[in-house]
Amino acid sequence: MRIFDFPILYGDKNILDKKEQIVISQSMAEKYFDDENPLGQRVSIKFSNFEVKSFFIGAVLDEFPKNTSIAFNVLVSMDNFFDLKFNPKNS
Numbered sequence: 001m002r003i004f005d006f007p008i009l010y011g012d013k014n015i016l017d018k019k020e021q022i023v024i025s026q027s028m029a030e031k032y033f034d035d036e037n038p039l040g041q042r043v044s045i046k047f048s049n050f051e052v053k054s055f056f057i058g059a060v061l062d063e064f065p066k067n068t069s070i071a072f073n074v075l076v077s078m079d080n081f082f083d084l085k086f087n088p089k090n091s
Helices: 026-033 078-083
Strands: 008-011 021-025 042-046 052-061 074-076
Touching (some): 021 026, 026 052, 074 078
Parallel strands (some): 021 052
Antiparallel strands (some): 008 052, 021 074, 042 052
């Protein structure tokens, strides 16, 4: 979040400093929370190694422009990658 300046609708742009916090896109917020404020809501993610981990939503990003080459629905702290012991060759 320090390299790219993604437009944040709600929350803190430094939220990924806390590995239990995640950032989601506006479309994910609408899909899972409808009109409810998603900040602080708990969600669980099942990773490719089949481990399930709980997170709290710390920020919601505005929609990406249609002409962007970078788009995503969820961002988690890189510290989680190391905690889950992913093999970088297989991830």
